[in-house]
Amino acid sequence: MNIKWHENPLRTTVELTDNERERFRLKLKIDEYEEAVGMAALYLDEKGDQAKYFSLETARRYLARVQKEEFENEHYDDFIREIESGYHCGDCTSAPSSCAKCYAEGLLGIDTIPGLKHDVAVYVDAAFGRDENVGIDEAIRRLKTYEPVPSGGWLELPPEKFEANVDHWKKQARAAYKWLVDYKRSRLA
Known part of the structure; x- marks a missing residue:
């Protein structure tokens, strides 16, 4: 294998x-x-x-x-x-x-994304997007500088509803950043 x-x-x-x-x-x-x-x-x-x-x-x-x-x-x-x-x-x-x-x-009996939890993986996925030209360094940069911006259904809700989730979203993005940095060091070195 x-x-x-x-x-x-x-x-x-x-x-x-x-x-x-x-x-x-x-x-x-x-x-x-x-x-x-x-x-x-x-x-x-x-x-x-x-x-x-x-x-x-x-x-x-x-x-x-x-x-x-x-x-x-x-x-x-x-x-x-x-x-x-x-x-x-x-x-x-x-x-x-x-x-x-x-x-x-x-x-x-294998796992190519060990330790990557689903609520963090969504941020890794978003950092790469659907553009296959985004490299790992760019994805890491995107996660490191992640700032949630209201879009979609959030635009129809009061701003305080969005703001109530920002700290949680940033925490998940930081976890995705850490996981991706570890992945790069352990798998791509």
Whole structure:
């Protein structure tokens, strides 16, 4: 496995050998089987909190998928693409969705953004923006000099509502700054 640390840590990529790809495929298959069996178990619980979901037919449908091996490579190519060229975006960056890259890395037992909390990662993401020409030094400078400016929905609210959050936002930006400086020193030196 070769991790290619990118100046934008959310764009770090991983090159896998053929053996690692096969190991990943099998882990993905096991994870999807476990999900199907867990869902079937939910629909087989006749007592307790889950009894309202009881349905033999639904449980059979989940188990039939496992028996037919419908999961074979269903999402494999998408996850490989995320590992090799994807971008962290989802819960890890405070976006309301799961992150396919984090999921795939988790199956591989790696984490290319260790210690980066979602409420801080959103500032790292914003410091780089969507312009791939922004380097790490510029992103660090942006975080170091971060000053919140009212925009969007904040313009419709009383200024004191915005001001009440400024110290918290600056604290998160400082944490993002510190994390990114540490990342540069440890991964890009």
